[in-house]
Amino acid sequence: MARVLYIEDEREIGQWVSKDLTERGHQVHWLTSGEGIEKYIPTVDVVILDVMLPGLDGFSIGRRIKKDYPDLPILMLSARTSVEDKIEGLDFADDYLTKPFHPDELFARVEVLLRRYQKQDEEMEIQHLIVHTKDGRIIHKETQEEIQLTGKQYHLFQFFIKHLNQILTKEQLYEGVWGDKYMDGDKTLMVHIRYLREKIEKNPASPTIIETIRGIGYRVKL
Structure with missing residues (x-):
C-alpha cells in the first residue's frame, strides 16, 4: 500500500481516480487545491498533481514540492x-500523463514511480532515539518504546530530520510546517x-536534541 496525495479540482475525475486507486490498495488523500498540502507532504509516497487548479497552478x-522534497515522486495530470x-x-516532475487517460495506465505509472523511488527502511540514531526514516517512527533506544507524536509534533520533527545539522529560523520552520508566514510574537512554534x-528529550529543561540557537532559531544534529 502506498500513501498518495492527489490534487484535482474536477470533482467527477477526482472521485473516480480516488475510488480506483483506493480499490487497488492505496491510501488516497484527495484535495481540490494546493491549500493545506503541507499537512500531507511529509507522510506520502507519491503525488498526483493536476495542472489547472484554483489559486496556485500545478x-x-x-x-515547490520538489524543492523541499526532491525524493518525492510527482506525476502531473493535464488536458x-x-x-x-x-x-x-x-x-x-517525474512523469506527465495527458487527459483523458485509462485508470490502468495511471495505476501502472504510479507503480513505476513507487518502484523507482522505493526506500528501504533505515535506522538513524540521534542520541537515545532511533528514527525509522521510511515511516517516521521514533523508538526510545533504552526502553524500546515507540514515542507517539501528535500531527503537528510529527511534522515538526520530520522537518528537522529532513534538514539535519542545519540551523533553521523560526520563519523557515513555521512556513515549512504550517505553510503560513511567521508573525513576530506568535508563540505557536x-x-x-x-x-x-x-x-523526545531526556531532560526537556535542558534539551540536547533540539538545540536553541540564540537569536536565530533551532537545530537538530547527529
Whole structure:
C-alpha cells in the first residue's frame, strides 16, 4: 500500500481516480487545491498533481514540492497536450500523463514511480532515539518504546530530520510546517517545540536534541 496525495479540482475525475486507486490498495488523500498540502507532504509516497487548479497552478505547486522534497515522486495530470506544456512539467516532475487517460495506465505509472523511488527502511540514531526514516517512527533506544507524536509534533520533527545539522529560523520552520508566514510574537512554534521536547528529550529543561540557537532559531544534529 502506498500513501498518495492527489490534487484535482474536477470533482467527477477526482472521485473516480480516488475510488480506483483506493480499490487497488492505496491510501488516497484527495484535495481540490494546493491549500493545506503541507499537512500531507511529509507522510506520502507519491503525488498526483493536476495542472489547472484554483489559486496556485500545478506547475508552481510541483516546483515547490520538489524543492523541499526532491525524493518525492510527482506525476502531473493535464488536458494540456502541447509539447511545450509537457516539457515545462517534466522540467521538475517525474512523469506527465495527458487527459483523458485509462485508470490502468495511471495505476501502472504510479507503480513505476513507487518502484523507482522505493526506500528501504533505515535506522538513524540521534542520541537515545532511533528514527525509522521510511515511516517516521521514533523508538526510545533504552526502553524500546515507540514515542507517539501528535500531527503537528510529527511534522515538526520530520522537518528537522529532513534538514539535519542545519540551523533553521523560526520563519523557515513555521512556513515549512504550517505553510503560513511567521508573525513576530506568535508563540505557536515555541509551544509546539516545548511539547515536542517533553516527548523526545531526556531532560526537556535542558534539551540536547533540539538545540536553541540564540537569536536565530533551532537545530537538530547527529
